Amino acid sequence: MDVKRLPVTLDSDDQAELAVFADPDRLESGILREWAQQQHIAIRDNSESGIARALLRVGAEALREKALEAGYAELAKDQEESLTEQRARRRSYVERVDQAYGG
Secondary structure, eight states, X not given: OOOOOOOOOOOHHHHHHHHHHHOTTSHHHHHHHHHHHHTTOOOGGGOHHHHHHHHHHHHHHHHXXXXXXXXXXXXXXXXXXXXXXXXXXXXXXXXXXXHHTTO
């Protein structure tokens, strides 16, 4: 596994978020640790870097899911537009046939 260390500046809001997930008495902390364990991400000794790494991965996964949802929604929209176009062509065909045969 390739490892890269990055300097990250955290403002007070960022630090407050980390504190929430570092507090073992908070539900958020337990949920993050359970998720991290399922993803084979180690959070050692309640380290801020481990918590930040897990939160980064959770955020990335959540955004990938949102991107998939948006992609599926776009696909569904395209398919619906295609169905609408097919129906319009059928109606046009039926109208032409009716006119040709005096219907």
